[in-house]
Amino acid sequence: MNQGIDVAKIRSRGATYVAEARIAQMMKWKGIIAIVAIGNPLFYLVAIGIGIGVLVNENSGTSGTGGVEYITFIAPALLASAALTGALDEAMFPVMEGFKWRKLFYAINATPINPGQIVLGVFIGAIARVVFTVVCYWALLIAFGVVTIGQSWDVIPVTIFAAGAFAAVIMGITASVKNEDYFMTVLNRLIIMPMFLFSGTFFPLNTMPVFLQPIGWISPLWHATELGRYFSYGYSISGTMLLVHFSYLIVMMVAGFKLANRKFAERLAK
Amino acid sequence: MPESLISARGLTKKYGDFTAVDAIDFDVAKGESFGLLGPNGAGKSTTMRIIAATSQRSSGTISILGRDPEEHGPQIRAHLGVVPQQDNLDGELTVSENLFIYGRYFGLSKKFIQNKIEELLDFAQLQDKRDAKVEALSGGMKRRLTIARALVSEPDILMLDEPTTGLDPQARHILWDRLFRLKETGVTLVITTHFMDEAEQLCDRLVVMDKGKIMAEGSPLELIKQYSTKEVLEVRFGSDRNKEVAPILREMCSRIEELPDRILMYVEDGEALLEAITAKKLHPTTSLVRRSSLEDVFLRLTGRSLIE
Amino acid sequence: MKTAVEIAEERADRWGHQLYAGRARAILERAFIALRSSTWVPIVTGFIEPVLYLLAFGYGMGELIGDVDSGRGTVDYAVFIAPGLLATSAMNGAIYDSTWNVFFKLNESKLYKGMLATPLGPLDVALGEITWALLRGLSYAIAFLAITAPLGLVPGVSAILAIPAAVFIAFGFASFGMAITSYFKTYQQMGMINIVLLPMFLFSGSLYPISVYPDWLEFLIQLFPSWHGIELVRDLWFGYWDSGTLLHLGYFCVMIVTGLYFTTRRLRNLFMR
Numbered sequence: 130m131n132q133g134i135d136v137a138k139i140r141s142r143g144a145t146y147v148a149e150a151r152i153a154q155m156m157k158w159k160g161i162i163a164i165v166a167i168g169n170p171l172f173y174l175v176a177i178g179i180g181i182g183v184l185v186n187e188n189s190g191t192s193g194t195g196g197v198e199y200i201t202f203i204a205p206a207l208l209a210s211a212a213l214t215g216a217l218d219e220a221m222f223p224v225m226e227g228f229k230w231r232k233l234f235y236a237i238n239a240t241p242i243n244p245g246q247i248v249l250g251v252f253i254g255a256i257a258r259v260v261f262t263v264v265c266y267w268a269l270l271i272a273f274g275v276v277t278i279g280q281s282w283d284v285i286p287v288t289i290f291a292a293g294a295f296a297a298v299i300m301g302i303t304a305s306v307k308n309e310d311y312f313m314t315v316l317n318r319l320i321i322m323p324m325f326l327f328s329g330t331f332f333p334l335n336t337m338p339v340f341l342q343p344i345g346w347i348s349p350l351w352h353a354t355e356l357g358r359y360f361s362y363g364y365s366i367s368g369t370m371l372l373v374h375f376s377y378l379i380v381m382m383v384a385g386f387k388l389a390n391r392k393f394a395e396r397l398a399k
Numbered sequence: 400m401p402e403s404l405i406s407a408r409g410l411t412k413k414y415g416d417f418t419a420v421d422a423i424d425f426d427v428a429k430g431e432s433f434g435l436l437g438p439n440g441a442g443k444s445t446t447m448r449i450i451a452a453t454s455q456r457s458s459g460t461i462s463i464l465g466r467d468p469e470e471h472g473p474q475i476r477a478h479l480g481v482v483p484q485q486d487n488l489d490g491e492l493t494v495s496e497n498l499f500i501y502g503r504y505f506g507l508s509k510k511f512i513q514n515k516i517e518e519l520l521d522f523a524q525l526q527d528k529r530d531a532k533v534e535a536l537s538g539g540m541k542r543r544l545t546i547a548r549a550l551v552s553e554p555d556i557l558m559l560d561e562p563t564t565g566l567d568p569q570a571r572h573i574l575w576d577r578l579f580r581l582k583e584t585g586v587t588l589v590i591t592t593h594f595m596d597e598a599e600q601l602c603d604r605l606v607v608m609d610k611g612k613i614m615a616e617g618s619p620l621e622l623i624k625q626y627s628t629k630e631v632l633e634v635r636f637g638s639d640r641n642k643e644v645a646p647i648l649r650e651m652c653s654r655i656e657e658l659p660d661r662i663l664m665y666v667e668d669g670e671a672l673l674e675a676i677t678a679k680k681l682h683p684t685t686s687l688v689r690r691s692s693l694e695d696v697f698l699r700l701t702g703r704s705l706i707e
Numbered sequence: 708m709k710t711a712v713e714i715a716e717e718r719a720d721r722w723g724h725q726l727y728a729g730r731a732r733a734i735l736e737r738a739f740i741a742l743r744s745s746t747w748v749p750i751v752t753g754f755i756e757p758v759l760y761l762l763a764f765g766y767g768m769g770e771l772i773g774d775v776d777s778g779r780g781t782v783d784y785a786v787f788i789a790p791g792l793l794a795t796s797a798m799n800g801a802i803y804d805s806t807w808n809v810f811f812k813l814n815e816s817k818l819y820k821g822m823l824a825t826p827l828g829p830l831d832v833a834l835g836e837i838t839w840a841l842l843r844g845l846s847y848a849i850a851f852l853a854i855t856a857p858l859g860l861v862p863g864v865s866a867i868l869a870i871p872a873a874v875f876i877a878f879g880f881a882s883f884g885m886a887i888t889s890y891f892k893t894y895q896q897m898g899m900i901n902i903v904l905l906p907m908f909l910f911s912g913s914l915y916p917i918s919v920y921p922d923w924l925e926f927l928i929q930l931f932p933s934w935h936g937i938e939l940v941r942d943l944w945f946g947y948w949d950s951g952t953l954l955h956l957g958y959f960c961v962m963i964v965t966g967l968y969f970t971t972r973r974l975r976n977l978f979m980r
Contacts, residue, residue: 338766491741
């Protein structure tokens with residue numbers, strides 16, 4: 130009996146198996162994931178970067194964007210936004226599917242793999258998608274001559290880290306949602322969309338009316354974008370703010386994991 | 400000769416090279432409960448869809464209430480209540496709203512439907528679930544609601560495609576009871592099923608279908624009489640010994656069927672045969688004497704089991 | 708009290724009775740009941756998107772951009788994008804309603820199958836669903852105008868014509884979207900819709916005039932329905948009429964007729980196999 134099953138091995142590598150399953154699932158969508166990973170930056174850079182860039186340049190030159198071309202200014206923001214969107218997809222859908230649509234997590238939980246490992250596995254899967262997205266995006270930025278390799282390579286790990294923090298929080302929140310009827314719609318319209326628009330993505334946060342600026346402060350996208358600008362083209366930022374951005378993302382990551390672990394354990398124990 | 404509500408001659412449906420329904424003839428009389436029995440893929444559901452005027456035949460003729468569905472689809476559908484194999488209740492609506500709007504699809508007045516809803520909720524035993532969302536219902540409740548929904552327009556013919564597939568035994572019995580009551584009120588039922596017990600419970604008359612063709616026709620009792628014996632003796636010797644013993648058993652009765660896990664012996668007196676077998680010192684691990692069922696009829700007609 | 712059969716018999720000899728039972732309003736009635744019962748959350752929150760874009764781009768971006776040549780006079784950036792956003796949200800709403808929503812009812816919940824088992828015909832279903840999408844688009848357009856007028860973004864009373872224009876372009880997208888969706892079988896194929904839509908909307912001039920691009924790209928964009936939609940709404944928003952306006956109208960007339968034709972045909976084929 131049980132000859133091929135090494136329980137100790139499964140217990141130690143559970144998360145890897147979950148991540149493998151997640152990546153296999155993503156491969157069904159590989160065409161679309163690839164098109165999105167390449168098309169998204171391409172379209173945004175050409176449409177917003179160049180299209181709006183022309184208007185900005187005509188009107189205020191580079192004075193509004195801290196002395197750089199508009200396209201250089203939004204490039205790290207678009208990169209961060211693409212990374213966070215990818216993280217959102219791969220953190221939210223699997224959790225919905227796992228608990229509600231196909232109840233996959235209950236099946237996984239019936240093996241020696243434990244809830245914490247499922248969380249970690251899904252997280253690794255999301256990171257895999259983020260890495261792919263970020264690398265594609267960055268390669269395009271290089272190709273467009275928006276940033277240089279030597280100056281901007283470190284934007285990659287920083288952006289991946291920020292997307293990871295976001296993924297962890299989304300996993301925690303999604304696992305907390307019992308009635309998912311319109312969860313995605315509400316999340317998209319009331320949280321993701323404002324976050325995308327008011328995080329200093331397309332223009333510096335401080336050009337917004339003061340009462341709208343707090344949306345940026347709590348948004349991981351703003352922190353990711355500020356860091357991205359610092360690491361990609363030498364945008365000036367104080368040491369304190371650097372520390373604030375990193376700390377905020379670290380807190381998000383830790384809190385996200387804590388919440389996800391707790392909620393997963395609770396729901397799987399039922 | 401009772402009035403014939405549905406009448407098909409040489410009815411054929413092809414999808415490309417595949418013939419789903421192969422030149423079948425049948426009639427359904429008013430007030431009758433008519434069954435289409437056969438395994439999955441026999442062509443039952445396709446036949447149902449042609450009757451329901453939601454699929455066009457390739458050749459042959461069919462008339463429903465004296466009309467051709469190709470010419471008068473909407474008018475025919477107004478006479479029918481359709482219960483599909485897969486529930487397609489409206490998940491965005493509550494139980495009573497589901498009944499209400501379905502009546503509106505038929506153009507019925509709000510007042511009429513409102514009264515009808517009470518009657519149907521009683522019938523489906525869903526009074527206390529009237530404001531629940533469909534998602535909150537059990538499988539059996541959903542199926543009862545789908546049947547209630549089909550009755551909102553007071554149809555002449557109720558079409559049920561595999562009405563109890565996927566339900567637990569208790570839910571099935573509740574459903575059979577409801578359908579039996581309907582039958583008593585004079586509604587004509589057309590039922591497809593691959594369950595023998597269901598066909599025996601509900602159908603006055605049935606056709607056995609396989610690979611798009613009708614293999615036999617009659618009441619459950621007639622079919623059993625014609626194609627099987629009074630009793631069946633089921634014996635098991637364990638999967639290895641079944642083969643060994645089969646030739647000996649074959650000598651002892653006029654018809655036996657070897658299935659992968661057991662041997663069926665068709666006789667008038669099962670107990671007597673079992674004694675004879677025991678007397679030969681062939682000790683089966685298990686044995687069972689039962690009455691013949693439609694399963695045996697199907698096996699006889701096609702050489703295959705209904706549920707594979 | 709008429710029975711279901713009598714109701715159906717009334718139309719028995721009318722032309723097209725196999726396709727249309729004259730009861731598209733029953734589908735609309737269903738949508739209203741569903742709205743009350745469960746779908747109000749996505750519908751009520753639906754009008755937020757263009758407002759958020761307007762706030763972010765009109766005010767944030769406006770700081771950097773200042774005034775823009777709209778082709779109908781130079782205006783403040785927020786005034787320029789307001790009609791673009793109205794048109795975009797009308798089109799997006801219509802597309803969502805006619806693609807994902809229809810895909811779900813066609814393949815997941817099998818709702819249309821249930822409807823077409825009654826005397827209703829495919830045209831009842833198509834018209835009912837499209838009308839619902841348009842009513843929704845209409846209320847969003849009214850809300851959008853009600854928000855932008857006090858902000859001083861509406862140039863004149865004639866801008867009220869932008870409301871029917873928004874509904875009209877939504878009609879084009881809804882009828883066409885439904886036809887396309889009826890061909891799709893998998894979620895992956897549906898994912899392609901979003902991919903096609905992204906560039907179409909980014910490039911169609913809602914956020915900046917397409918004259919910033921080289922001629923060949925400008926010409927390409929002028930083939931997109933989204934560009935015609937945005938331009939049509941913008942024309943009416945500014946109370947501006949020329950032969951271009953008529954061209955945009957014509958474009959959508961063709962789109963509506965072709966879309967309805969294919970949708971009805973496809974639904975009939977799908978359900979009368």
